[in-house]
Amino acid sequence: MKKRIIFHIDVNSAYLSWEATWRLQHGSSLDLRNIPSVVGGDPKSRHGIILAKSIPAKKYEIKTGETLYSARQKCPDLLIVPPNYELYMKCSNVMYSILKEYSHLVQRYSIDECFVDYTQSEDLFGDPLKVAYNISNRIKKELGFTVNIGIANNKLLAKMASELEKPDKIHTLFPNEIEDKMWKLPIDELFMVGRRTLPKLKNIGINTIGDLAKADGFHMKSYLKSHGFLIWNYANGLDETLVREEDIVQKGIGNSTTMHYDVSDRREANLVLLSLAEMVCMRLRNKNALAKLISISIKNSDFLHYSHQCKIQSPTDSTNVIYKHVKKLFDEVWKLEPIRHLGVRVGELCGKEFYQTSFFDEDLLDQYRKIDKTVDSIRKRYGRESIIRGAFLNSGLKPIVGGVGEEEYQMMSSLL
Amino acid sequence: MNFITTKDDLLHSVNIVQKAVSNKTTLPILEGILFKVMDNTIYLMGTDLEIGIKTELPGKINSQGSVVISAKLISELVRKLPDDDVFLELNENYILNIKCLNSEFNIQGQNGNEFPQLPEVHSDKEISINKELFKSMIKETIFSVAKNENIPILTGELIEINDGIIKFVALDGYRLALRQGKINDNIELSEVVPERTLSELYRIASLSTLDSVQISHTKNQILFRLGQTHIVSRLLEGEFMNYNQIIPQNSTTKVKVNVAELLSSCERASLMVRDGKSNLIKMNFINNILEIKSNSEMGTVNEQIDVEIEGESIKIAFNSTYFIDVLKIISDEEILLEFTTSVSPCVIKPNQGSNYTYLILPVRYIDH
Numbered sequence: 067m068k069k070r071i072i073f074h075i076d077v078n079s080a081y082l083s084w085e086a087t088w089r090l091q092h093g094s095s096l097d098l099r100n101i102p103s104v105v106g107g108d109p110k111s112r113h114g115i116i117l118a119k120s121i122p123a124k125k126y127e128i129k130t131g132e133t134l135y136s137a138r139q140k141c142p143d144l145l146i147v148p149p150n151y152e153l154y155m156k157c158s159n160v161m162y163s164i165l166k167e168y169s170h171l172v173q174r175y176s177i178d179e180c181f182v183d184y185t186q187s188e189d190l191f192g193d194p195l196k197v198a199y200n201i202s203n204r205i206k207k208e209l210g211f212t213v214n215i216g217i218a219n220n221k222l223l224a225k226m227a228s229e230l231e232k233p234d235k236i237h238t239l240f241p242n243e244i245e246d247k248m249w250k251l252p253i254d255e256l257f258m259v260g261r262r263t264l265p266k267l268k269n270i271g272i273n274t275i276g277d278l279a280k281a282d283g284f285h286m287k288s289y290l291k292s293h294g295f296l297i298w299n300y301a302n303g304l305d306e307t308l309v310r311e312e313d314i315v316q317k318g319i320g321n322s323t324t325m326h327y328d329v330s331d332r333r334e335a336n337l338v339l340l341s342l343a344e345m346v347c348m349r350l351r352n353k354n355a356l357a358k359l360i361s362i363s364i365k366n367s368d369f370l371h372y373s374h375q376c377k378i379q380s381p382t383d384s385t386n387v388i389y390k391h392v393k394k395l396f397d398e399v400w401k402l403e404p405i406r407h408l409g410v411r412v413g414e415l416c417g418k419e420f421y422q423t424s425f426f427d428e429d430l431l432d433q434y435r436k437i438d439k440t441v442d443s444i445r446k447r448y449g450r451e452s453i454i455r456g457a458f459l460n461s462g463l464k465p466i467v468g469g470v471g472e473e474e475y476q477m478m479s480s481l482l
Numbered sequence: 483m484n485f486i487t488t489k490d491d492l493l494h495s496v497n498i499v500q501k502a503v504s505n506k507t508t509l510p511i512l513e514g515i516l517f518k519v520m521d522n523t524i525y526l527m528g529t530d531l532e533i534g535i536k537t538e539l540p541g542k543i544n545s546q547g548s549v550v551i552s553a554k555l556i557s558e559l560v561r562k563l564p565d566d567d568v569f570l571e572l573n574e575n576y577i578l579n580i581k582c583l584n585s586e587f588n589i590q591g592q593n594g595n596e597f598p599q600l601p602e603v604h605s606d607k608e609i610s611i612n613k614e615l616f617k618s619m620i621k622e623t624i625f626s627v628a629k630n631e632n633i634p635i636l637t638g639e640l641i642e643i644n645d646g647i648i649k650f651v652a653l654d655g656y657r658l659a660l661r662q663g664k665i666n667d668n669i670e671l672s673e674v675v676p677e678r679t680l681s682e683l684y685r686i687a688s689l690s691t692l693d694s695v696q697i698s699h700t701k702n703q704i705l706f707r708l709g710q711t712h713i714v715s716r717l718l719e720g721e722f723m724n725y726n727q728i729i730p731q732n733s734t735t736k737v738k739v740n741v742a743e744l745l746s747s748c749e750r751a752s753l754m755v756r757d758g759k760s761n762l763i764k765m766n767f768i769n770n771i772l773e774i775k776s777n778s779e780m781g782t783v784n785e786q787i788d789v790e791i792e793g794e795s796i797k798i799a800f801n802s803t804y805f806i807d808v809l810k811i812i813s814d815e816e817i818l819l820e821f822t823t824s825v826s827p828c829v830i831k832p833n834q835g836s837n838y839t840y841l842i843l844p845v846r847y848i849d850h
Binding site: 376377378379419420421422423424425426 | 630632633653655656658723728762799801825843844845846847
């Protein structure tokens with residue numbers, strides 16, 4: 067069999083460079099990438115954390131995941147910009163469509179990472195390295211941000227390769243390069259070695275990826291069970307997983323919102339749920355998927371969080387049907403106390419191509435489908451609030467709430 | 483308590499009442515079977531509080547009393563006893579002494595008075611139904627009962643009696659099974675019986691040599707009686723779906739088809755979809771031919787059957803499991819399939835008579 071050729075494309079400090087690019091394109095003279103700046107969770111919220119940082123910010127030892135508060139102490143001049151997941155989704159989508167030109171098999175691994183199976187495309191486009199430079203240049207020129215590309219014979223090595231030296235670099239990691247390029251790296255650079263596995267490995271004297279690769283596989287298996295065997299395989303550059311076309315890492319679609327004031331009126335709460343359902347369902351239809359599981363979550367004014375879910379008879383993408391279940395779920399669990407935060411989520415997604423019908427399907431389903439389709443296309447063309455539900459008129463509430471949340475994409479998954 | 487019975491009789495009775503014993507219970511005493519001698523009768527009883535089974539055990543009685551013995555232990559023990567008379571005697575501290583030929587056991591039991599009573603079902607009206615009819619009514623509908631509890635009422639079957647007609651109806655949202663038969667009693671009834679009760683009843687009825695089953699009910703309990711065996715079950719509360727409303731009265735396509743041919747074609751077609759959740763098979767009825775197609779990454783299959791089509795041609799897709807479940811239990815040689823559109827239910831009826839009606843909802847799909 068022909069050796070596979072896999073690319074791993076990783077956007078360099080994705081959120082920050084997307085944000086920077088967008089600001090430059092919209093007239094800002096400041097490039098976020100050249101000053102100490104971070105993208106962080108809502109700066110007003112006490113729980114804001116850093117999602118991405120610029121290279122100058124890195125010099126202040128600001129780390130992804132630390133609180134904004136502690137980052138500000140390290141660098142008082144730090145510029146903090148709020149995240150805009152919808153923008154990131156757009157950037158991710160355009161990058162995906164560029165990659166799709168080079169292969170029929172592109173897997174969106176997370177919002178800022180893709181795998182491309184280039185094996186079949188080599189006959190069409192030629193030398194992988196040249197094409198990788200081509201892709202990298204196109205993304206830089208057409209989209210305005212930089213990427214790292216790793217080229218290897220499997221997904222694991224491609225991913226390891228793209229992590230080697232950043233930013234804006236292309237690396238190969240073929241079997242004969244593993245020893246030179248990968249084995250000397252500290253062990254925590256290996257995919258799937260996290261802060262819990264690290265001390266266990268250090269305990270038995272494994273400090274580099276090479277140490278692990280040279281260890282005995284069976285010993286690793288008895289020491290760390292199947293995970294030990296997995297990372298031992300990874301250290302040796304062994305991985306057979308395929309590039310899956312659909313982004314199966316997305317398990318559900320959900321939106322949630324914290325209200326400006328605590329809501330204790332049922333009608334008002336229903337409207338908020340409707341505005342969330344509108345967004346969730348639009349995203350669901352945009353993905354060409356149907357959902358079988360519907361859930362809601364409530365956080366009350368005492369910060370007590372609870373949720374409730376149900377499975378429905380036939381998978382659906384209809385706003386009306388989903389909202390009906392959302393309302394019922396809400397009534398079943400709400401304890402009438404003031405609510406601070408509400409969420410709507412759908413899961414168990416399946417394709418739209420065929421689905422089992424049910425006696426409990428609503429008669430108007432076909433009409434609903436047409437209305438949803440029409441409303442979606444009007445909103446796409448003339449903006450989200452170009453057509454809204456009458457219930458929101460004079461309600462003081464936003465008719466559609468929630469962005470494309472990051473939570474749906476597993477940023478790091480054990481599923482390669 | 484002291485009595486003598488035979489191994490066979492004891493095994494038979496234990497097997498019957500054990501069907502009501504649940505192995506996952508929060509009340510430890512319910513893991514046992516009650517042995518009770520009272521009014522010159524030996525009773526055995528088991529219950530999980532949803533369903534309770536009581537039966538009589540023939541034997542020679544020496545004294546009264548009661549004790550609860552672990553169902554698991556006693557059933558294994560009795561099964562392994564030699565074929566002979568069995569002597570049972572209750573001693574102090576609820577220890578049951580069991581003797582059979584050269585074997586002797588002393589089993590620790592529990593106080594029989596602590597065992598819950600079987601709910602009394604007093605009803606002046608009792609319905610009698612032929613046992614074989616009763617069994618086939620269960621067998622030919624029970625597979626359509628909902629497997630999950632999304633809609634609790636659908637985890638049971640509707641038993642409806644009206645104008646001398648008894649109907650069993652099961653539906654899970656995607657398919658419906660209706661079986662009807664005649665009975666002599668002029669009585670009205672409409673109750674929903676849990677699936678588990680019916681499947682245990684089917685097994686008990688299969689063990690029994692009697693010809694008929696008696697049914698009586700009160701507000702929330704139903705009693706089935708097979709001779710000296712009483713099965714009491716809780717009824718499901720709530721409104722069953724109005725099934726008459728969903729059975730289409732008209733059709734635009736009528737197809738007469740051989741059951742055995744259709745079944746084997748469906749089974750072959752489903753070989754290609756074994757892994758998929760929706761088990762999609764596509765049917766095309768045209769020019770007196772039924773074409774069944776299915777495809778997956780594994781491969782494709784194409785089946786053709788000669789049928790008699792009256793009305794319009796139609797293309798429709800189904801979950802093959804739903805079709806196979808129905809076709810498996812139909813004993814007729816030929817059946818009628820009726821359709822209206824590719825998104826409305828397929829009605830399966832006997833070629834003659836009206837003993838059964840099955841509805842299967844199609845799978846909606848986009849034809850590429």
